[in-house]
Amino acid sequence: MVVASGVYEVRLTSMRVPRLLLTPFMMGLPLGKPGDEDTHQKVVSTALSLFDRADGDQPMVEFFTS
């Protein structure tokens, strides 16, 4: 399961990463801005949910929206 900044969308989707959550935050802060504990938690929760939801045989890509 990969959580990454959407800055890398093209590269990561070309790699067909199995479970990928792309976020709208810039390089260096894929989970959100400093101090935004609520967003950090939501990003982690969304990412963890992909483990069980991506149970087929194809990569799954989601976009986190805050």
Add this chain to the structure above:
Amino acid sequence: MDQTEPRDTFEEFKNAFSYGSRSDLTFKFLKSFTSDEAADYLQELMRLAKDLLVDGTIESIHNHIFQGQKKAYSKVTNYTYEDDPFAKMQKPLAESHLALLTSSGHFVEGSDPEPFGVKNMTQEEAVARIKEFVRSEPELSSIPMDTPPKKLRVRHGGYDIRFALADNEVNLPLRALRGAARSGKIGELHPDAFSFVGACSQKRLLNRTLPEWVRLFIQKAVDAILLVPV
């Protein structure tokens, strides 16, 4: 020096943000822009900065920086991928042993990996030696999940670490993962997180280092990894 002569051409100016005289890793992507693209980008950035006085939000500026970085990293690379690494989970996450792995360059105070044998390398030194880093094999640092933020250190010559210095949770989500574990989302959270400097030899990482780390995780009975590349 003649005061009427500019220090840099515009081309030199925009390139200098990428490990040059004006090095700023948040804006290093300007080097990959044409001069016209960079000029348009900076003009828009200035307009958004002015708009801050009216509506007071920084989201538009954050998004503008994000879009600039995304444009730069959307360019074609040398790598091709013939298959994909999809592996099905053998059991639900709530019954699985999960570990965190990031390429953020974090380590615990007192456990500096000392790249190239250098003690207490600063971030500025890491940036100055980026070419050596990207030719070298990375080292994995082990970080107990309950490490207090003040005991964490971060150093990485490939990205602007200011945000990680302000709050490690932006790319090393120890607290957020502990919270997820407490709520029952994870069967077992590995007691250590792992971090390395992603600015390293990608060939060595792929062909040698990563396979060793995978064997290590299997030995530790890790079922799944949450990977946060930076």
